[in-house]
Amino acid sequence: MEAKDWRQEQERQERVRNKLQARIAELEPEVAGLRDQATDIRKRFWEEVTINTSTAEDFEETFYSVQQQSAMLAERERGHKRLVRQWEGMKRLLPSPYFGRVDFQEDGLNASEQVYIGVSSFIDNDGLNFLIYDWRSPIASLYYDYPPGRASYDTPAGRIEGTMELKRQFQIQNGRIRNMFDASETIGDELLQQVLGKDADSQMKSIVATIQKEQNAIIRNDNSRMLIVQGAAGSGKTSAALQRVAYLLYKHRQTIRADQIVLFSPNPMFSSYISTVLPELGEENMQQTTFQEYLDYWLGSSLRSEDPFDQIEFTLTAQGEPGYEARLQGIAYKTSEAFLKALQNYGKWLGREGMRFNDVWFRDRVLITAERMSAKLYDFDSSLPLFSRIALLQEWLLDELASLEREERNAFWVQEELNYLDNEQYAEVFDILHKDREVLDLAEQYAVVREQMNNKRRGDEGDVDFSQREEELILRRIVKESFKPLRKSVKNFSFVDAKGIYGQLFGDETSYREQTNEIAIPPLWPEICKQTKDMLSRNELFHEDATPYLFVKEMVEGVRTNTEIRHVFVDEGQDYSAFQYEYFKKLFPRARMTVLGDFGQAIFIQATNLEASDSPLIRLFGEADTSLVRLVRSYRSTREIVEFTKSLLPGGEEIVPFERRGRKPLLIRSNGVKKRDAQLLEDIASLRAEGFASIAVITKTAAESREVYESLRIQGEEGLQLITKETRDFEKGVMVIPVYLAKGVEFDAVLVYDASPEAYGRDNERKLLYTACTRAMHRLHLYTTGDWSPFVQALSANFYEKAPILTDRG
């Protein structure tokens, strides 16, 4: 690049920076002033309105005055928010106002425009000239989508065609241009090199300066109900998802708020890892949750669901134990579409017979039996859907309770209770009766006046016996209070025996067939039934039962929905079952979905292949309403690591490494566990000395993580962290972590603790090993004390280096 260009760019940069500084200073008092004004109006809100409700007109006037006052307050607050946003945006721009420039000559116009792109827009004082364009503006798309040459971008008014004459990238720090590249073919390989060469962080970073074309397509996709992204490990799926949220919030800022977007992440630690990206981009965070949190919320306290981590820990550690095979078959079946279909049929069957209810109990006796409820239910018009009939039944139950409550006032226990009311309770009741008393007093005065006027004494029937009246009211209140929980539980559908309804599916094969029309029942069905019922009897659910259980419950009680949510993002989408997707669709009927995943990392049995032609995900909204994007370029790891990891996967050939060089993965074999641990400690120390701050020892299971953690700690490794499913915050350092919790995150160096055939030998363990190895950015070590996993053995020796064998004797 010529010195002249540098000078010009530096001068421009300084000009923009000065303007930014001036505008920030100019706005400062206004920002503070508006804040005070809004607080002031809120404080004086009631002083400004006169409350007068004496006549209908006064009332109306008061009403409008309150309305006007609150509209004014809202407007001030909106104005304040807008201004603060602008101000904060400018402050964010200051250290590095922009990262890109394109010169674009629009067809039919004489001059070309210089378009500088940064994390938000900045307009000159004239209000017209964009000194910086927001990276999400339509024209900024040019920067991500084209090399210099013919180019176009879409605007609400249509497509704009033209020629890109220049494309330039900047690295600006604290007002100085540190680097500048003119890009030709693909954008930012050089900038990307620099960004990717950096160390891992405890928080994910935004990628706006180096978004790649195929990622941009994901970020800006705005036309399909379902967007599926199948992308190799490290291809930027999560990054694209987060920048997409920022894009949606920008493009639809009038209609979508951050809390109308929800992202499902694989575990709470991952949520913390990605939590700073949106704020860094000047947007509020979307809602973040895990599917388990949702399950726990809807299941309430009546049933406890196993979490997915305990489920996978079981599948990885319990081989050979009794019941293992049946459980695996159960997981596969209960997460399948076949089971979903079977449950839908079950719903129809329940509409005809077999509903199960809980008796309604009151003080040691049954008030309304389950049989009565059944009879009533099947008496309702059978053309109504089951949940509508249950709603009618609920109404009927509430009516029944009302009349039973009236009868109950004469019961002996009520009298008894009355006698045992203590003073305080009396006082409380009297307080409530006070109002009734005032009314009665008025009536009494009225009667006396009439008596005098008519000069005629009223008959006895007009006399009010206050003490009797009070007693009656107290009785009424006692019964009412004791019926309260009953009414509440009827409103909560406690009369529906959801546990029994789900449980009766697992009777025997014949009845199951009859209830569901299922033909292909898994061979170990009797054992599956036993396991499921054992869990239910302890008020527990296997993880694979939790969603079907809720599904059945909702078929009966009506579907719960959240209509506020407009966008649902599912990260690590391969880990969800067809069943769970069906559930998402029901739960968020007004939302579009973005599902990102990698079938290469499908380590759960219920995995869904996102892109297969028979994928349930494509069927969810239909092909016409579904877009599928594939990402094959992997950015996280060095070329050497990607060459190694992609060869672990059948079909991995198509994964393309980003050209960043490093050391080949290192295979280290030692004769004995002690020697391995000692070597591991040595390696950790030398990696640290090289400057790597985030180092993960990855084990297959949580049980193994605990053992390794203890062992390494005893041998003097200080500051070691053990990551468990309870870990909430992702921090830099040296950690021991089971592979399934390392999903989605990355480390400078990964040490795979045990790459033996015992750990990674079965076919379903191949993807576990792949997932573990693909967490590494710069260094990858694998250890064993015996043979190598067959997946490693199958690799060409070109892809790794081998350390000399270490023995316990040294």
Ligand SMILES: Nc1ncnc2c1ncn2[C@@H]1O[C@H](COP(=O)(O)OP(=O)(O)OP(=O)(O)O)[C@@H](O)[C@H]1O
């Ligand atoms: N366009 C890009 N510019 C800069 N860095 C990028 C880009 N795309 C991805 N990266 C980096 O690559 C790494 C992997 O990205 P990310 O975690 O989003 O990938 P992923 O596909 O979700 O991975 P996985 O499936 O393995 O969890 C991150 O460090 C991210 O910052």
